[in-house]
Amino acid sequence: MEQFFTNSEPVQNIIKGFNLTKTLFVSSIIIGEPNIGKKSLARYMFPNAPLVSGANQEEVERALQESDELIITDFEKLSNQESLDLDNKRIIATANYVGNKQTIDNLFAFIYTMPSLKERPEDTVYIRNLFIKEARSNLMLEDKTFAGDDIQLNLSDNSKTLRRSVYHHLMNHSMDxxxxxxxxxxxxxxxxxxxxxxxxxxxxxxxxxxxxxxxxxxxxxxxxxxxxxxxxxxxxxxxxxxxx
Missing domain, CATH: 1.10.10.60 (Homeodomain-like)
Structure with missing residues:
Protein backbone atom coordinates (compact mmCIF):
# COMPACT_ATOMS: atom_id res chain seq x y z
CA MET A 1 0.00 0.00 0.00
CA GLU A 2 1.20 3.52 -0.79
CA GLN A 3 2.33 5.31 2.38
CA PHE A 4 1.21 8.85 3.06
CA PHE A 5 1.90 11.14 6.00
CA THR A 6 0.58 14.59 6.77
CA ASN A 7 0.24 16.92 9.73
CA SER A 8 -1.30 19.61 7.53
CA GLU A 9 -4.87 20.44 8.50
CA PRO A 10 -5.97 21.25 4.90
CA VAL A 11 -4.62 17.89 3.67
CA GLN A 12 -6.17 16.05 6.62
CA ASN A 13 -9.49 17.65 5.65
CA ILE A 14 -9.08 16.26 2.12
CA ILE A 15 -8.53 12.79 3.61
CA LYS A 16 -11.63 13.19 5.78
CA GLY A 17 -13.62 14.18 2.71
CA PHE A 18 -12.47 11.08 0.85
CA ASN A 19 -13.27 8.84 3.81
CA LEU A 20 -16.80 10.24 4.00
CA THR A 21 -17.46 9.59 0.31
CA LYS A 22 -15.30 6.50 -0.18
CA THR A 23 -18.25 4.15 -0.66
CA LEU A 24 -20.11 6.44 -3.06
CA PHE A 25 -19.81 6.33 -6.82
CA VAL A 26 -18.91 10.00 -7.18
CA SER A 27 -15.90 11.61 -8.77
CA SER A 28 -13.36 13.89 -7.09
CA ILE A 29 -10.34 15.86 -8.22
CA ILE A 30 -7.27 17.06 -6.29
CA ILE A 31 -5.72 20.23 -7.69
CA GLY A 32 -2.34 21.68 -6.72
CA GLU A 33 1.24 22.35 -7.77
CA PRO A 34 3.42 19.54 -9.17
CA ASN A 35 5.31 17.28 -6.74
CA ILE A 36 3.20 17.94 -3.64
CA GLY A 37 1.91 14.36 -3.17
CA LYS A 38 -1.41 14.42 -5.04
CA LYS A 39 -0.84 11.04 -6.69
CA SER A 40 0.53 9.51 -3.47
CA LEU A 41 -2.57 10.66 -1.60
CA ALA A 42 -4.90 9.22 -4.27
CA ARG A 43 -3.11 5.86 -4.24
CA TYR A 44 -3.08 5.83 -0.44
CA MET A 45 -6.84 6.41 -0.29
CA PHE A 46 -7.68 4.03 -3.18
CA PRO A 47 -4.88 1.40 -3.26
CA ASN A 48 -6.75 -1.01 -5.54
CA ALA A 49 -7.81 1.48 -8.18
CA PRO A 50 -6.05 1.27 -11.57
CA LEU A 51 -3.99 4.35 -12.41
CA VAL A 52 -3.71 6.02 -15.82
CA SER A 53 -2.22 9.27 -17.03
CA GLY A 54 -4.20 12.02 -18.69
CA ALA A 55 -1.35 12.35 -21.17
CA ASN A 56 -2.93 9.43 -23.05
CA GLN A 57 -6.58 10.14 -23.95
CA GLU A 58 -7.16 6.70 -25.54
CA GLU A 59 -5.80 4.87 -22.52
CA VAL A 60 -8.04 6.88 -20.21
CA GLU A 61 -11.13 6.20 -22.32
CA ARG A 62 -10.32 2.50 -22.44
CA ALA A 63 -9.77 2.35 -18.67
CA LEU A 64 -13.11 4.10 -18.09
CA GLN A 65 -14.85 1.34 -20.06
CA GLU A 66 -13.10 -1.39 -18.08
CA SER A 67 -13.21 0.01 -14.52
CA ASP A 68 -15.76 1.64 -12.26
CA GLU A 69 -13.00 2.94 -9.98
CA LEU A 70 -10.03 4.75 -11.49
CA ILE A 71 -7.25 7.21 -10.67
CA ILE A 72 -6.45 9.65 -13.48
CA THR A 73 -3.27 11.68 -12.98
CA ASP A 74 -2.36 14.82 -14.95
CA PHE A 75 -6.01 15.38 -15.73
CA GLU A 76 -5.22 18.78 -17.27
CA LYS A 77 -3.37 16.99 -20.10
CA LEU A 78 -6.52 15.32 -21.43
CA SER A 79 -7.27 16.79 -24.82
CA ASN A 80 -11.02 16.21 -24.73
CA GLN A 81 -12.24 16.34 -21.13
CA GLU A 82 -15.81 17.19 -22.12
CA SER A 83 -16.25 13.83 -23.86
CA LEU A 84 -15.65 11.79 -20.70
CA ASP A 85 -18.57 9.98 -19.11
CA LEU A 86 -17.92 9.68 -15.35
CA ASP A 87 -21.49 8.81 -14.36
CA ASN A 88 -21.82 5.91 -11.89
CA LYS A 89 -18.05 5.72 -11.49
CA ARG A 90 -15.64 6.52 -8.67
CA ILE A 91 -12.98 8.62 -10.41
CA ILE A 92 -10.15 10.24 -8.44
CA ALA A 93 -8.30 12.71 -10.64
CA THR A 94 -5.25 14.86 -9.95
CA ALA A 95 -4.32 18.02 -11.82
CA ASN A 96 -1.59 20.64 -11.59
CA TYR A 97 -4.03 23.38 -12.52
CA VAL A 98 -7.64 23.97 -13.52
CA GLY A 99 -8.16 24.22 -17.27
CA ASN A 100 -11.81 24.78 -18.04
CA LYS A 101 -13.45 25.50 -14.68
CA GLN A 102 -16.95 24.84 -16.04
CA THR A 103 -15.91 21.40 -17.27
CA ILE A 104 -14.31 20.56 -13.92
CA ASP A 105 -17.48 21.64 -12.10
CA ASN A 106 -19.61 19.48 -14.40
CA LEU A 107 -17.45 16.35 -14.10
CA PHE A 108 -16.56 16.29 -10.41
CA ALA A 109 -18.77 16.30 -7.34
CA PHE A 110 -15.86 17.20 -5.06
CA ILE A 111 -12.97 19.53 -5.91
CA TYR A 112 -10.07 19.62 -3.45
CA THR A 113 -7.20 22.09 -3.44
CA MET A 114 -3.96 20.72 -1.98
CA PRO A 115 -1.46 23.24 -0.56
CA SER A 116 2.17 23.31 -1.65
CA LEU A 117 5.00 22.20 0.65
CA LYS A 118 5.80 25.86 1.36
CA GLU A 119 2.41 26.00 3.08
CA ARG A 120 2.98 22.70 4.94
CA PRO A 121 6.09 23.13 7.15
CA GLU A 122 5.23 20.09 9.29
CA ASP A 123 5.06 17.85 6.24
CA THR A 124 8.24 19.37 4.81
CA VAL A 125 10.24 18.35 7.90
CA TYR A 126 8.88 14.80 7.72
CA ILE A 127 9.62 14.46 3.98
CA ARG A 128 13.07 16.01 4.46
CA ASN A 129 13.90 13.35 7.05
CA LEU A 130 12.69 10.60 4.72
CA PHE A 131 14.98 11.94 1.98
CA ILE A 132 17.91 12.11 4.42
CA LYS A 133 17.39 8.44 5.22
CA GLU A 134 17.09 7.61 1.51
CA ALA A 135 20.19 9.64 0.57
CA ARG A 136 22.30 8.15 3.37
CA SER A 137 21.46 4.69 2.04
CA ASN A 138 21.89 5.49 -1.67
CA LEU A 139 25.17 7.37 -1.10
CA MET A 140 26.39 4.72 1.35
CA LEU A 141 26.71 7.22 4.20
CA GLU A 142 25.00 5.15 6.91
CA ASP A 143 27.94 5.71 9.25
CA LYS A 144 27.50 9.50 9.13
CA THR A 145 24.88 11.67 10.79
CA PHE A 146 23.46 14.87 9.35
CA ALA A 147 21.46 17.60 11.08
CA GLY A 148 18.31 18.26 9.09
CA ASP A 149 18.05 21.84 10.31
CA ASP A 150 21.39 22.64 8.67
CA ILE A 151 20.07 21.81 5.20
CA GLN A 152 19.07 24.82 3.11
CA LEU A 153 15.89 23.52 1.49
CA ASN A 154 14.75 24.57 -1.96
CA LEU A 155 10.97 24.20 -2.20
CA SER A 156 10.54 25.95 -5.55
CA ASP A 157 9.42 22.66 -7.13
CA ASN A 158 8.20 21.05 -3.91
CA SER A 159 9.43 17.50 -3.24
CA LYS A 160 11.56 17.42 -6.40
CA THR A 161 13.83 20.30 -5.37
CA LEU A 162 13.55 19.32 -1.69
CA ARG A 163 15.10 15.93 -2.49
CA ARG A 164 17.82 17.58 -4.59
CA SER A 165 18.63 19.93 -1.68
CA VAL A 166 19.08 16.98 0.66
CA TYR A 167 21.30 15.03 -1.74
CA HIS A 168 23.48 18.08 -2.48
CA HIS A 169 23.90 18.80 1.23
CA LEU A 170 24.88 15.25 2.11
CA MET A 171 27.31 15.01 -0.77
CA ASN A 172 28.90 18.38 0.01
CA HIS A 173 29.29 17.53 3.70
CA SER A 174 30.74 14.08 3.12
CA MET A 175 33.43 14.99 0.56
CA ASP A 176 37.08 14.59 1.48
Whole structure:
Protein backbone atom coordinates (compact mmCIF):
# COMPACT_ATOMS: atom_id res chain seq x y z
CA MET A 1 0.00 0.00 0.00
CA GLU A 2 1.20 3.52 -0.79
CA GLN A 3 2.33 5.31 2.38
CA PHE A 4 1.21 8.85 3.06
CA PHE A 5 1.90 11.14 6.00
CA THR A 6 0.58 14.59 6.77
CA ASN A 7 0.24 16.92 9.73
CA SER A 8 -1.30 19.61 7.53
CA GLU A 9 -4.87 20.44 8.50
CA PRO A 10 -5.97 21.25 4.90
CA VAL A 11 -4.62 17.89 3.67
CA GLN A 12 -6.17 16.05 6.62
CA ASN A 13 -9.49 17.65 5.65
CA ILE A 14 -9.08 16.26 2.12
CA ILE A 15 -8.53 12.79 3.61
CA LYS A 16 -11.63 13.19 5.78
CA GLY A 17 -13.62 14.18 2.71
CA PHE A 18 -12.47 11.08 0.85
CA ASN A 19 -13.27 8.84 3.81
CA LEU A 20 -16.80 10.24 4.00
CA THR A 21 -17.46 9.59 0.31
CA LYS A 22 -15.30 6.50 -0.18
CA THR A 23 -18.25 4.15 -0.66
CA LEU A 24 -20.11 6.44 -3.06
CA PHE A 25 -19.81 6.33 -6.82
CA VAL A 26 -18.91 10.00 -7.18
CA SER A 27 -15.90 11.61 -8.77
CA SER A 28 -13.36 13.89 -7.09
CA ILE A 29 -10.34 15.86 -8.22
CA ILE A 30 -7.27 17.06 -6.29
CA ILE A 31 -5.72 20.23 -7.69
CA GLY A 32 -2.34 21.68 -6.72
CA GLU A 33 1.24 22.35 -7.77
CA PRO A 34 3.42 19.54 -9.17
CA ASN A 35 5.31 17.28 -6.74
CA ILE A 36 3.20 17.94 -3.64
CA GLY A 37 1.91 14.36 -3.17
CA LYS A 38 -1.41 14.42 -5.04
CA LYS A 39 -0.84 11.04 -6.69
CA SER A 40 0.53 9.51 -3.47
CA LEU A 41 -2.57 10.66 -1.60
CA ALA A 42 -4.90 9.22 -4.27
CA ARG A 43 -3.11 5.86 -4.24
CA TYR A 44 -3.08 5.83 -0.44
CA MET A 45 -6.84 6.41 -0.29
CA PHE A 46 -7.68 4.03 -3.18
CA PRO A 47 -4.88 1.40 -3.26
CA ASN A 48 -6.75 -1.01 -5.54
CA ALA A 49 -7.81 1.48 -8.18
CA PRO A 50 -6.05 1.27 -11.57
CA LEU A 51 -3.99 4.35 -12.41
CA VAL A 52 -3.71 6.02 -15.82
CA SER A 53 -2.22 9.27 -17.03
CA GLY A 54 -4.20 12.02 -18.69
CA ALA A 55 -1.35 12.35 -21.17
CA ASN A 56 -2.93 9.43 -23.05
CA GLN A 57 -6.58 10.14 -23.95
CA GLU A 58 -7.16 6.70 -25.54
CA GLU A 59 -5.80 4.87 -22.52
CA VAL A 60 -8.04 6.88 -20.21
CA GLU A 61 -11.13 6.20 -22.32
CA ARG A 62 -10.32 2.50 -22.44
CA ALA A 63 -9.77 2.35 -18.67
CA LEU A 64 -13.11 4.10 -18.09
CA GLN A 65 -14.85 1.34 -20.06
CA GLU A 66 -13.10 -1.39 -18.08
CA SER A 67 -13.21 0.01 -14.52
CA ASP A 68 -15.76 1.64 -12.26
CA GLU A 69 -13.00 2.94 -9.98
CA LEU A 70 -10.03 4.75 -11.49
CA ILE A 71 -7.25 7.21 -10.67
CA ILE A 72 -6.45 9.65 -13.48
CA THR A 73 -3.27 11.68 -12.98
CA ASP A 74 -2.36 14.82 -14.95
CA PHE A 75 -6.01 15.38 -15.73
CA GLU A 76 -5.22 18.78 -17.27
CA LYS A 77 -3.37 16.99 -20.10
CA LEU A 78 -6.52 15.32 -21.43
CA SER A 79 -7.27 16.79 -24.82
CA ASN A 80 -11.02 16.21 -24.73
CA GLN A 81 -12.24 16.34 -21.13
CA GLU A 82 -15.81 17.19 -22.12
CA SER A 83 -16.25 13.83 -23.86
CA LEU A 84 -15.65 11.79 -20.70
CA ASP A 85 -18.57 9.98 -19.11
CA LEU A 86 -17.92 9.68 -15.35
CA ASP A 87 -21.49 8.81 -14.36
CA ASN A 88 -21.82 5.91 -11.89
CA LYS A 89 -18.05 5.72 -11.49
CA ARG A 90 -15.64 6.52 -8.67
CA ILE A 91 -12.98 8.62 -10.41
CA ILE A 92 -10.15 10.24 -8.44
CA ALA A 93 -8.30 12.71 -10.64
CA THR A 94 -5.25 14.86 -9.95
CA ALA A 95 -4.32 18.02 -11.82
CA ASN A 96 -1.59 20.64 -11.59
CA TYR A 97 -4.03 23.38 -12.52
CA VAL A 98 -7.64 23.97 -13.52
CA GLY A 99 -8.16 24.22 -17.27
CA ASN A 100 -11.81 24.78 -18.04
CA LYS A 101 -13.45 25.50 -14.68
CA GLN A 102 -16.95 24.84 -16.04
CA THR A 103 -15.91 21.40 -17.27
CA ILE A 104 -14.31 20.56 -13.92
CA ASP A 105 -17.48 21.64 -12.10
CA ASN A 106 -19.61 19.48 -14.40
CA LEU A 107 -17.45 16.35 -14.10
CA PHE A 108 -16.56 16.29 -10.41
CA ALA A 109 -18.77 16.30 -7.34
CA PHE A 110 -15.86 17.20 -5.06
CA ILE A 111 -12.97 19.53 -5.91
CA TYR A 112 -10.07 19.62 -3.45
CA THR A 113 -7.20 22.09 -3.44
CA MET A 114 -3.96 20.72 -1.98
CA PRO A 115 -1.46 23.24 -0.56
CA SER A 116 2.17 23.31 -1.65
CA LEU A 117 5.00 22.20 0.65
CA LYS A 118 5.80 25.86 1.36
CA GLU A 119 2.41 26.00 3.08
CA ARG A 120 2.98 22.70 4.94
CA PRO A 121 6.09 23.13 7.15
CA GLU A 122 5.23 20.09 9.29
CA ASP A 123 5.06 17.85 6.24
CA THR A 124 8.24 19.37 4.81
CA VAL A 125 10.24 18.35 7.90
CA TYR A 126 8.88 14.80 7.72
CA ILE A 127 9.62 14.46 3.98
CA ARG A 128 13.07 16.01 4.46
CA ASN A 129 13.90 13.35 7.05
CA LEU A 130 12.69 10.60 4.72
CA PHE A 131 14.98 11.94 1.98
CA ILE A 132 17.91 12.11 4.42
CA LYS A 133 17.39 8.44 5.22
CA GLU A 134 17.09 7.61 1.51
CA ALA A 135 20.19 9.64 0.57
CA ARG A 136 22.30 8.15 3.37
CA SER A 137 21.46 4.69 2.04
CA ASN A 138 21.89 5.49 -1.67
CA LEU A 139 25.17 7.37 -1.10
CA MET A 140 26.39 4.72 1.35
CA LEU A 141 26.71 7.22 4.20
CA GLU A 142 25.00 5.15 6.91
CA ASP A 143 27.94 5.71 9.25
CA LYS A 144 27.50 9.50 9.13
CA THR A 145 24.88 11.67 10.79
CA PHE A 146 23.46 14.87 9.35
CA ALA A 147 21.46 17.60 11.08
CA GLY A 148 18.31 18.26 9.09
CA ASP A 149 18.05 21.84 10.31
CA ASP A 150 21.39 22.64 8.67
CA ILE A 151 20.07 21.81 5.20
CA GLN A 152 19.07 24.82 3.11
CA LEU A 153 15.89 23.52 1.49
CA ASN A 154 14.75 24.57 -1.96
CA LEU A 155 10.97 24.20 -2.20
CA SER A 156 10.54 25.95 -5.55
CA ASP A 157 9.42 22.66 -7.13
CA ASN A 158 8.20 21.05 -3.91
CA SER A 159 9.43 17.50 -3.24
CA LYS A 160 11.56 17.42 -6.40
CA THR A 161 13.83 20.30 -5.37
CA LEU A 162 13.55 19.32 -1.69
CA ARG A 163 15.10 15.93 -2.49
CA ARG A 164 17.82 17.58 -4.59
CA SER A 165 18.63 19.93 -1.68
CA VAL A 166 19.08 16.98 0.66
CA TYR A 167 21.30 15.03 -1.74
CA HIS A 168 23.48 18.08 -2.48
CA HIS A 169 23.90 18.80 1.23
CA LEU A 170 24.88 15.25 2.11
CA MET A 171 27.31 15.01 -0.77
CA ASN A 172 28.90 18.38 0.01
CA HIS A 173 29.29 17.53 3.70
CA SER A 174 30.74 14.08 3.12
CA MET A 175 33.43 14.99 0.56
CA ASP A 176 37.08 14.59 1.48
CA UNK A 177 40.03 16.45 -0.03
CA UNK A 178 40.34 13.97 -2.91
CA UNK A 179 36.62 14.33 -3.77
CA UNK A 180 36.93 18.12 -3.78
CA UNK A 181 39.96 18.01 -6.04
CA UNK A 182 38.16 15.70 -8.45
CA UNK A 183 35.07 17.94 -8.51
CA UNK A 184 37.17 21.03 -9.27
CA UNK A 185 39.21 19.14 -11.85
CA UNK A 186 36.14 18.03 -13.83
CA UNK A 187 34.56 21.48 -13.58
CA UNK A 188 37.70 23.14 -14.95
CA UNK A 189 38.13 20.48 -17.60
CA UNK A 190 34.72 21.43 -18.99
CA UNK A 191 34.93 25.20 -18.53
CA UNK A 192 38.56 26.28 -18.75
CA UNK A 193 39.16 28.70 -21.64
CA UNK A 194 39.89 32.36 -22.40
CA UNK A 195 43.05 34.46 -22.20
CA UNK A 196 43.05 35.24 -18.48
CA UNK A 197 41.82 31.95 -17.03
CA UNK A 198 44.08 31.89 -13.98
CA UNK A 199 42.61 35.14 -12.65
CA UNK A 200 39.10 34.28 -13.87
CA UNK A 201 38.97 31.00 -11.92
CA UNK A 202 40.96 32.09 -8.87
CA UNK A 203 37.68 32.99 -7.16
CA UNK A 204 36.70 29.34 -7.33
CA UNK A 205 39.21 28.74 -4.55
CA UNK A 206 39.48 32.13 -2.86
CA UNK A 207 35.81 32.93 -2.36
CA UNK A 208 34.81 29.78 -0.40
CA UNK A 209 38.09 30.00 1.54
CA UNK A 210 37.35 33.56 2.68
CA UNK A 211 33.63 32.95 3.29
CA UNK A 212 34.36 29.87 5.41
CA UNK A 213 37.09 31.73 7.28
CA UNK A 214 34.88 34.70 8.07
CA UNK A 215 32.12 32.39 9.33
CA UNK A 216 34.57 30.36 11.42
CA UNK A 217 36.57 33.22 12.97
CA UNK A 218 34.17 36.16 12.68
CA UNK A 219 37.02 38.61 12.37
CA UNK A 220 38.90 39.93 9.35
CA UNK A 221 41.96 40.56 11.52
CA UNK A 222 42.05 37.01 12.84
CA UNK A 223 41.37 35.54 9.40
CA UNK A 224 44.17 37.57 7.81
CA UNK A 225 46.52 36.11 10.42
CA UNK A 226 45.27 32.56 9.82
CA UNK A 227 45.66 32.96 6.04
CA UNK A 228 49.01 34.70 6.40
CA UNK A 229 48.04 37.70 4.29
CA UNK A 230 47.88 41.43 4.92
CA UNK A 231 44.56 42.68 6.31
CA UNK A 232 44.25 45.22 3.49
CA UNK A 233 44.78 42.43 0.97
CA UNK A 234 42.00 40.44 2.62
CA UNK A 235 39.65 43.44 2.48
CA UNK A 236 40.45 43.88 -1.22
CA UNK A 237 39.64 40.24 -1.95
CA UNK A 238 36.40 40.46 0.05
CA UNK A 239 35.41 43.40 -2.14
CA UNK A 240 36.52 41.67 -5.37
CA UNK A 241 34.43 38.57 -4.64
CA UNK A 242 31.40 40.59 -3.43
CA UNK A 243 31.41 38.88 -0.05
CA UNK A 244 29.03 40.42 2.47
Missing amino acids: ESNIEQAIYHYLLNHLDGNNAYKDYLGLYEKPLIEAGLKKYGSQLQLSQVLGINRNTLRKKIHEHHID
